[in-house]
Amino acid sequence: MFKTLISKHPLTSIVGVLFLALISFSTSSYGGELLVYSSTDADNLKYYMQEFQKDNPGIKVNVVRESTGTMAAKLMAEKDNPQADFLFEMAATVALNMEAQGMFHEYTPKGMDKIDQRYVDKTAPVTWVGNYGWAGCICWNRIEAEILGLPKPKSWADLANPIYKGHISMPNPASSGTGYLDVSSWIQIMGKEKAWEYMDALHKNVAVYTHSGSKPCKQAGSGEFVIGISWPGRAIKIIKAGAPIDMIIPEEGIGWEMQVVAIMAGTDNLPDAKRLMDWTLGRGMSLFGERQSIIADSSKITKDPDLPGFYDEVQAKLINNNFVWAAANKTRIVGEWKRRYDGKTEPKK
């Protein structure tokens, strides 16, 4: 056995050289630059980062963007040796866990006193700030609805009506932040027992649970299902792409989740990271406002002429979401949801 280990075969050297060659074309350096991890929409992110670099010519921003869950998993896995300097947008319910694990660097950005105080980190030391939010909504395909003769729903409660059986797609709260936002908001709006009763009834109508919060609106947009439980930013995008979609803001109110920014603990470029954090609440806020996000400073919103009533309508319907409660109880609520609907779901015919 020992002999095989040290056998001097000519092929050994070939393989050895290959391993070395593989390792040798490694290059990595972030010095003087800002490595930003983000989960915001890729198209918007490109625009924001270009603008930030225009405003700050000395800073080179490098971006890694993934969907919320993948980004969060990557960040958590890198926790002991963080790569990123800055986290540009992460769902608050996830970010609160990161804060608890000491993953953020302490910093109070300029202008934090001027924004809506629901977006502010209230536990000292301040490590993050919310700058915009996203909410729940219903995407309604009017062409398919007309073909099927379905009446337009006005509320979450309407979706439990058996006439919608097989016509609804909804994100799975176990894999989608939007899905959890809906479930946790129903519990807050309706109360625990009523909410589970509601979901029992809704479950009978849902054709498919998806793993992404955007997918239901896309499916509604292409007529796969008439109703997609999704979020307004995606709805607007799909409407503008040409889909026959109406966005419905249910009258009971909509759950929402804020996106937060934070400096990563262990960054080697603290000064630039601070500038990005300040920028997010300054000029960045206006840019978010241009793109119809629900932002932390309503004075900076630019209303879209195509959707004049949109912003006020969404803003008026936002529930008073308890993020801390939603983050702390996620495992329990999702566990209950899985127990009720996930284990026994069979695809609908």
Add this chain to the structure above:
Amino acid sequence: MLASYILFFLLFLVFPLGTLIIKSVQDQNGNFIGLKNYLLYLQEPALFQSFFNSLFIAIVSTIIVVILAFSFAYALTRTCIPFKGFFRLIALIPLLSPSILAAIALVYWLGNKGVLKALLFGNSIYGPIGIILASVYWTFPHALMILSTSLSLSDSRLYEAAEVLKTSKLRAFLTITIPGARYGIISTAFVIFTQVFTDFGVPKVIGGNYNMLATDIYKEVVGMQNFQMGAVISLVLLFPSLIAFFIDQYSRKKQISLLTSRSVVFKPKKSFGVDSLMLGYCTFITVIILMMIGMAQFGALVKFWPYDLSFTLKHYQFEVAGLGWESFYNSIRLAFYTAIFGTIIIFIGSYIVEKLKSDERLRGILQLFTLMPMSVPGLVLGLSYIFYFNAKDNPINFIYATMTILVINTIVHFYTVSHLTGVTVLKQMDKEFESVSLSLKIPLYKMFWKVTLPVCLPTIFDISIYLFVNAMTTVSGVIFLYTYNTTLASVSAIHLDEQGDVAAAAAMAMLIVYVSVLVRIIHTVFTKGILRRTQAWRHDTPNAANDVTKA
């Protein structure tokens, strides 16, 4: 020699996975808690459902794929049908296309607004039917690759003997062809079974609420960032590979070399009945594949499916951060490095396992290692690479966040099928070749260089193309490992789909397909000369049709 491969797997497979597996006996803060996570998992209501769903989907898909691919491989290697090169090229397309493309195409054909929805008789594509269809589609080329390798070499003397003895064609097929390809069939069945069992791409996009083990991992890791539970489920997923390993061990004992040093190479004879039947069959499969890819291309060129079908090129202006055209060039670089380094590493590895005399226990360990990557979902492998290679005290942590780690991850991720292909071809060469060379005092490396390598060249080229196209399309592993300057086209297609640009996602995915087809064609032209020289022994005359190498 063998030891350096064991070291390779320890470093790039076993240790990384170990760091993740350890989490299965820890709580969220890293404290040891014994088997508590496992007990918790056993109480999950969805567990048994998921397990049986996974088992059901994997078994049904495997049976369908093995039958379809065996017939196709038979047509390509044992009949005289025309257009073999074309059929082979088309059959490879599912391999060239990111899984998102198959999902888009399936929905456009068979979804609720699908053109051919009536074919499902009221059943939904979002569930087991969709998962099986998509799984069969993407695993078909993998099966074809191993099966056509195992059918391409056979001893013509056996068939001559059968003919002389007036054995019926059917009997000859059942007693010569099938037993000869048995090892290939068993390997294929386990490769396909394990691939479908562990894949989460397909069930994630088309599975709806049909739970499978692989999507359960996705939900735990990506949905809840619960690595501990993800690790527990990953361990459950490793079981098939262990079973595969033991069956492989068992079947290899029964395998006899088909190509002995006295063999006469089999050359198919014309037969109107069989040839027409097989031509029809290959055309049928080809049409289905072209329908899938054609629909995806169509979807990328219309304004808004299904409501505005007018033509547009605007979906090719990829509007995503850092994931436009530059990611496309990165993907080509990754594919190129993976193909070159991967082919050399893997083929020499399969030679060592198959031909070199070495300690049986070490060989057994290496064999187990080569089969493991197949049963590790890319997501699990990618995540474990973060834990292992990003650790502060790992001396080689400098490869983290580089192209190198992407290349290594991709080679390891796609190791098994390439390795099995290599082993399959080597197994068919008589050990006598090595004995003769020893008795003639020719060093083994000379023998490898002068005989083994040339004989196996078509297969080696197959392996390199396989690695190239997989590197172009892979998502699950690399999605955790790329960084700002190593973004990839396949990831970009996922992002485009996520942000609602289904058409742009299809456009990006089709670009990947075209590059892979182009590389495949260049590769064929480029290697034709080499193959004609090295493969002349397969033919009586230099001009005879070269069935194995034509594609």
